Amino acid sequence: MVRSFLLLFLLLLNYSAEANPRYSDPDGCLSCHAYEGLNFIDENGVFRSATIDGDHYASSLHGSVPCKDCHRKVIDYPHKVENTEVDCGASCHIEEPSEGVKYSHDVIHEEMDKSVHADGWYKGLTGGNRLEELETEQDPSCRRCHSNTAYIAEMQLEKFKEAFDHAETECGNCHQGKAWMGQFGGHILRRFVGRRWNNIENNQLCIQCHGDIDAMRDVKQEDVKTLEKHPPSERFIQSSESYTKTLHGRLIDANSDFGASCIDCHAPDGWKHEIRAYTDEKSASHPDNLAESCGQSNCHAYSKKPGNEGFTMTDMHSLSLLGLSSMEKPLTDTDLWQSNWFRSAWPLMIAGIVFAIGSLIWWFFYRTDKKIIAILGGDRFERVMIGRKPKKARAKAAARKSRVPKAAVTAPEIAATTPATINQDAATTEVEKTPKKSDDSEA
Amino acid sequence: MRVIQNLKAIPKVQKFRYGMILLASLSLLGPLAFLPQLVGNDDLCGQLCMRRFYLYFPGMTWDDFFVHVNSATIGVMAFAIILITTLFFGRIWCGYLCPVGGLAELSSRMLNDRWKIEFRSLPQIQIRYGYFGFYLVAMPALGISACSLCNFITIPRLIEAMSGEYRGMIYLVSSVGLVNLALLLLLGVFASKGRAYCQFLCPIGAADSIVNRIGARLPFAHRIRVAKERCTGCNICARNCMCGAIKMVDKIAVVDQMSCMSCHECVDVCDWNALAWTAPPKHKHNSPKRIKKNTEIFPLPDWQAIHIHPVKEEAGRVLPQISGVSIFNAMVLLTVISVIIVGSFL
Numbered sequence: 001m002v003r004s005f006l007l008l009f010l011l012l013l014n015y016s017a018e019a020n021p022r023y024s025d026p027d028g029c030l031s032c033h034a035y036e037g038l039n040f041i042d043e044n045g046v047f048r049s050a051t052i053d054g055d056h057y058a059s060s061l062h063g064s065v066p067c068k069d070c071h072r073k074v075i076d077y078p079h080k081v082e083n084t085e086v087d088c089g090a091s092c093h094i095e096e097p098s099e100g101v102k103y104s105h106d107v108i109h110e111e112m113d114k115s116v117h118a119d120g121w122y123k124g125l126t127g128g129n130r131l132e133e134l135e136t137e138q139d140p141s142c143r144r145c146h147s148n149t150a151y152i153a154e155m156q157l158e159k160f161k162e163a164f165d166h167a168e169t170e171c172g173n174c175h176q177g178k179a180w181m182g183q184f185g186g187h188i189l190r191r192f193v194g195r196r197w198n199n200i201e202n203n204q205l206c207i208q209c210h211g212d213i214d215a216m217r218d219v220k221q222e223d224v225k226t227l228e229k230h231p232p233s234e235r236f237i238q239s240s241e242s243y244t245k246t247l248h249g250r251l252i253d254a255n256s257d258f259g260a261s262c263i264d265c266h267a268p269d270g271w272k273h274e275i276r277a278y279t280d281e282k283s284a285s286h287p288d289n290l291a292e293s294c295g296q297s298n299c300h301a302y303s304k305k306p307g308n309e310g311f312t313m314t315d316m317h318s319l320s321l322l323g324l325s326s327m328e329k330p331l332t333d334t335d336l337w338q339s340n341w342f343r344s345a346w347p348l349m350i351a352g353i354v355f356a357i358g359s360l361i362w363w364f365f366y367r368t369d370k371k372i373i374a375i376l377g378g379d380r381f382e383r384v385m386i387g388r389k390p391k392k393a394r395a396k397a398a399a400r401k402s403r404v405p406k407a408a409v410t411a412p413e414i415a416a417t418t419p420a421t422i423n424q425d426a427a428t429t430e431v432e433k434t435p436k437k438s439d440d441s442e443a
Numbered sequence: 444m445r446v447i448q449n450l451k452a453i454p455k456v457q458k459f460r461y462g463m464i465l466l467a468s469l470s471l472l473g474p475l476a477f478l479p480q481l482v483g484n485d486d487l488c489g490q491l492c493m494r495r496f497y498l499y500f501p502g503m504t505w506d507d508f509f510v511h512v513n514s515a516t517i518g519v520m521a522f523a524i525i526l527i528t529t530l531f532f533g534r535i536w537c538g539y540l541c542p543v544g545g546l547a548e549l550s551s552r553m554l555n556d557r558w559k560i561e562f563r564s565l566p567q568i569q570i571r572y573g574y575f576g577f578y579l580v581a582m583p584a585l586g587i588s589a590c591s592l593c594n595f596i597t598i599p600r601l602i603e604a605m606s607g608e609y610r611g612m613i614y615l616v617s618s619v620g621l622v623n624l625a626l627l628l629l630l631g632v633f634a635s636k637g638r639a640y641c642q643f644l645c646p647i648g649a650a651d652s653i654v655n656r657i658g659a660r661l662p663f664a665h666r667i668r669v670a671k672e673r674c675t676g677c678n679i680c681a682r683n684c685m686c687g688a689i690k691m692v693d694k695i696a697v698v699d700q701m702s703c704m705s706c707h708e709c710v711d712v713c714d715w716n717a718l719a720w721t722a723p724p725k726h727k728h729n730s731p732k733r734i735k736k737n738t739e740i741f742p743l744p745d746w747q748a749i750h751i752h753p754v755k756e757e758a759g760r761v762l763p764q765i766s767g768v769s770i771f772n773a774m775v776l777l778t779v780i781s782v783i784i785v786g787s788f789l
Contacts, residue, residue: 301510305502310586355558362557374635377561381635384564386678387691 029067030054032077042081063151065092097179103187105142108271114282115267115275116222120144138219145205153196160193199252199261206262210240224280235317245321260299265316268293287312454711460538464545471542473602482517486599487543493518493525494595494646500583522647529651530658532665533705533720537641537648543598544641544648547627548685551637562630562639563687566769568701571642573773574781575649581778592781594640597623636685642702652701659700659748665722667698667705670744673717680709680718697750721746 025031032038033052042048057063068074069092073083092103112118120139152160167185175181197205210216216237220229235242243249243262251259267275268284276283284293290312295304303311374381382388389397453461470477476485484491496511496519512519525536537544551559582589590596600620603611614620630640641648658664667688676694688702689709696709696717710718724746 302500302503302507305500308501308584310584313586372556374556374559374561377564381561381564385681385687385690387694
């Protein structure tokens with residue numbers, strides 16, 4: 001009897017544990033918004049759904065946050081649509097236990113405000129599920145990149161679990177109490193585990209918009225000093241395309257740790273939101289600051305050192321990289337006819353024709369010649385390495401040699417003393433000398 | 444038939460050497476690239492790179508150096524092995540294994556001599572170390588990637604391009620590839636004996652030849668050595684030396700250990716056994732082979748690796764054959780030329 005009662009009690013306990021949602025809905029919002037088909041058409045004519053899937057919300061990043069913490073203007077029922085706007089810069093529900101300061105996204109907002117994307121943030125737009133912004137707005141809102149994703153990214157879950165198991169012994173030694181360990185511990189751990197996205201996902205975020213070349217053509221860029229709007233440069237329009245051709249982009253595509261993602265260079269510091277135009281002097285990608293940006297830890301460390309100014313001269317968004325776009329059929333591309341390859345192929349072709357014709361001439365007329373000299377530098381080789389006299393001196397010596405026997409022959413006293421025999425001798429020596437002379441000049 | 448006769452006429456050691464170069468090319472270069480693929484590479488770059496880690500970037504520290512060493516671990520080990528074997532046996536890697544210089548040499552040897560440019564008589568030590576200094580210091584300081592003038596990337600890419608791979612074709616289409624191709628043709632295929640690139644521009648060869656020269660004095664080092672008393676001055680070795688290392692000085696062949704690759708060809712062509720690839724002799728200088736009835740018969744050959752023959756004399760003072768000033772001049776000249784070349788495609 002007692003045993004079955006205990007079993008029933010355990011079952012009840014189990015049931016109550018399962019039935020508890022992650023957070024009870026204290027304001028009763030879900031009593032209406034949980035209904036499926038709670039749809040309406042807004043002032044822009046966009047078909048919207050106001051249905052909230054309770055399970056889906058509870059498992060999201062803000063799953064434990066009551067609706068009213070963000071939708072502050074909603075006080076009673078029924079409420080107006082305009083009152084549902086959310087300000088991501090407002091202070092949050094989380095309190096920093098040591099200082100009692102409420103957490104806020106305002107630091108990020110401040111940083112974002114300095115960036116080229118600053119116009120994307122304004123009150124009211126950022127929190128709402130504004131579908132129309134995708135088509136009309138040039139600057140991204142918070143939501144464009146940060147949808148209500150899972151609090152712990154999937155790639156970090158194992159790492160987070162491991163850290164969470166040890167949190168009580170490691171962090172809990174000093175940071176005791178429920179406020180720290182219960183509520184704040186997880187938030188801190190999330191920070192310790194590291195970045196939410198890997199480099200590939202980071203780049204995908206940027207390339208989602210910047211990779212759309214037609215959309216980028218419509219972007220209005222702002223001059224940093226005069227604040228005038230002007231159409232974008234071709235370099236800006238093709239920026240994601242040229243980036244994927246650089247080693248930075250290709251390494252990340254290959255899932256390497258060594259590649260540099262977009263924000264690694266464009267927003268290396270702080271909360272990674274301060275993306276400025278490269279013409280801005282405060283920008284990390286401004287030519288004056290490149291040495292510092294390239295020389296971040298684990299990257300090109302010595303670019304900061306004096307004497308290495310040339311290192312930062314490489315254009316990472318060079319338009320010439322775009323020529324590498326058609327990797328599938330590079331030699332059938334008509335663009336290649338205008339490329340340097342074909343221009344420089346002309347002298348190569350002329351040299352090739354000279355080579356071919358020269359070879360034919362040699363084959364027909366000179367192939368039986370034993371002696372072959374290099375077309376260039378052959379004489380110098382003979383002179384410097386072999387130690388023979390230069391060509392001119394050799395020719396002179398040969399000429400001198402050929403003169404000497406003639407002088408001997410025509411010497412009058414020899415002719416006078418012994419006319420017949422010596423003349424014969426002289427004739428033979430002359431015959432002997434002449435082939436020897438030709439030997440010398442040839443050898 | 445003449446081709447077969449010509450092939451048969453190749454000395455035995457040279458046949459072995461060509462075979463070794465072909466084997467090394469097959470195992471190190473595409474399409475097989477058997478050895479690089481052991482570490483997941485299909486060319487000689489990245490971890491296998493032997494030519495980048497000793498570059499000096501102004502202001503770099505030892506930590507930076509070790510980062511470079513770490514990123515090219517296998518290349519550093521291979522480089523160390525090359526230097527150690529050089530110390531004992533001469534430049535075996537350069538002459539017998541290197542697929543990059545070797546392929547250029549073999550293709551040059553297949554071409555008729557009348558098309559060749561004779562580079563061997565140029566002052567190669569000045570040019571080599573002038574360029575080496577430019578490569579080590581000036582190129583990093585000027586922000587020029589050392590890879591932009593690298594033969595170890597040109598030859599693998601060229602072979603890839605010939606097999607139809609896009610990466611190789613695209614490399615050759617680029618201006619960097621074109622400059623490298625031109626260097627390969629001028630200093631490789633159309634150079635007499637095809638080793639001008641190794642002699643002038645290869646940084647591995649430059650480091651290797653210093654070790655070769657230092658090791659030439661050691662008692663155990665195998666080098667190409669000359670027995671002066673046997674040399675007749677027929678100069679056939681100087682004509683056949685692919686590195687231009689043999690020079691006729693006072694009608695005696697003299698081997699320059701800064702340039703010699705120990706390829707053994709001079710030994711093969713010498714009719715008088717005046718050259719040999721050996722360690723220094725154990726016997727004393729000019730000691731007779733045997734003494735018979737107080738008559739000395741035929742002194743043993745005195746294998747000499749280094750010949751000191753001062754050529755410049757100034758005010759009674761003997762000047763070294765190659766001065767530091769000439770190397771510095773060459774470095775300045777080459778820097779200017781290279782900046783013009785590299786600047787043209789930046």
